[in-house]
Amino acid sequence: MKTHLAPVSVPAETARAETAQDDGSLPTLVGHVAEYERDIDRILISEREIQDMVRKLGERITEDYRGRQLLLVGVLKGAFVLMADLSRSIRLPLMFDFMDVSSYGAATHTSGVVRILKDLDHEIEGRDVLVVEDIIDSGLTLNYLLKNLRTRRPASLEVVALLQKTSVQQVELDIRYEGFTIPPDFVVGYGLDFDERFRNLPYIALLKPEAYAGAPG
Ligand code: IMP
Ligand code: MG
Numbered sequence: 001m002k003t004h005l006a007p008v009s010v011p012a013e014t015a016r017a018e019t020a021q022d023d024g025s026l027p028t029l030v031g032h033v034a035e036y037e038r039d040i041d042r043i044l045i046s047e048r049e050i051q052d053m054v055r056k057l058g059e060r061i062t063e064d065y066r067g068r069q070l071l072l073v074g075v076l077k078g079a080f081v082l083m084a085d086l087s088r089s090i091r092l093p094l095m096f097d098f099m100d101v102s103s104y105g106a107a108t109h110t111s112g113v114v115r116i117l118k119d120l121d122h123e124i125e126g127r128d129v130l131v132v133e134d135i136i137d138s139g140l141t142l143n144y145l146l147k148n149l150r151t152r153r154p155a156s157l158e159v160v161a162l163l164q165k166t167s168v169q170q171v172e173l174d175i176r177y178e179g180f181t182i183p184p185d186f187v188v189g190y191g192l193d194f195d196e197r198f199r200n201l202p203y204i205a206l207l208k209p210e211a212y213a214g215a216p217g
Contacts (some may be wrong), residue, residue: 002049006096007132009156011106015124017206020185023079023145027145032201032202033130033200036197036198036201038097038208039198039207039208039210039211040144040205040206040207040208040211041205041206041207041208042205042206043203043204043205044182044187044203044204044206045180045182045190045204046203047203049160049180050190050203050204051085052204053162053179054082054085054086054089054162054179055089056180057086057089057160057171057177057179058086058088058089058090058091059089060092060177061086061089061090061092061130061160062090062092063133065090065128065130066093066190068092068128068129068209069093069095069103069127069128070090070092070093070094070095070130071094071095071096071097071122071127071128071129071130071138072086072087072090072094072095072096072097072107072130072132072144073097073098073099073129073130073131073132073134073146073149074096074098074122074132075098075099075100075101075131075133075134075141075142076098076099076100076101076117076118076154077193078099078129078133078134078191078192078193078198078199079132079133079134079192080098080191081191081199081200082132082134082162082190082191083096083132083189086160092179095122097120097121097122097124098118098121098182099116099118100116100117100119101114101115101116101120101144101145102115102139103140103141104118108173109207114140114144114145116148121134123152124149124152124153125152125153125154126153126154127154127155128154128155128156129149129154129155129156129157129158130158130159130160130177131145131146131157131158131159131160131208132160132161133159133160133161133162134161134163134190134191135161135162135163135164135165135187135192136161136165136173136175136191137165137184138165138170138171139170139171139172139173140170140171142159142161142171143148143171145172146159150170158176158177159173159174159175159176159177160175160177160178160179161177161178161179162179162180162190163179163180163181163182163187163204164178164179164180164181165181165182166181166182166183166184180204182204185188185193185206186195186206186207187204187205187206188201188203188204188206188207189201189202189203189204190203190204190206191206192204194207194211194212
């Protein structure tokens with residue numbers, strides 16, 4: 001008997017198009033978002049490298065949380081891309097919630113001021129909570145968030161962060177699942193924005209200095 005879970009066959013043409021960058025080459029900027037190309041200096045982490053890392057993190061999380069009830073808490077907006085990819089690499093029943101905090105506005109340097117713009121929809125008492133963060137810069141945002149979440153008495157509270165910047169770290173944080181360590185430069189793509197742009201780039205990139213011109217901060 002056929003089940004509806006049987007794999008759907010993909011026409012050869014489509015399959016090739018979807019894996020066009022699987023040779024490890026960097027995607028061409030023009031091929032992705034032409035309008036962003038003039039602002040991008042270079043790609044720091046390729047789509048392929050990100051996807052490999054996300055898969056590895058997902059496998060570790062799957063092993064560590066087997067048999068438990070995991071709740072992923074995404075920090076908006078930046079973590080939405082990582083959340084979508086990572087959650088599909090975690091082969092466990094999952095629940096999702098989101099928080100939105102503000103520390104930056106359009107500026108490229110942290111203010112140290114953290115505001116909760118959107119709180120969790122659900123209680124986390126007694127739950128295994130994994131906070132999903134796009135990037136840790138000064139650590140101030142996450143430090144504030146973890147303190148806040150701890151007061152709600154989760155069974156466990158850990159962090160997965162795709163990127164962590166070196167040398168500028170102001171707060172010591174215990175990050176259970178770390179992706180890439182990068183220099184303390186401002187980056188965009190894979191959820192990260194500058195002035196709400198560039199979030200949909202599938203790679204992490206550095207902007208040209210001109211791209212910041214005229215922006216607040
Ligand atoms: P922190 O409080 O300094 O650790 O800042 C963390 C938050 O600032 C992240 O969750 C991002 O939303 C934002 N952020 C930090 N560095 C960058 C960057 O290089 N590009 C885009 N957003 C960033
Ligand atoms: Mg963030």
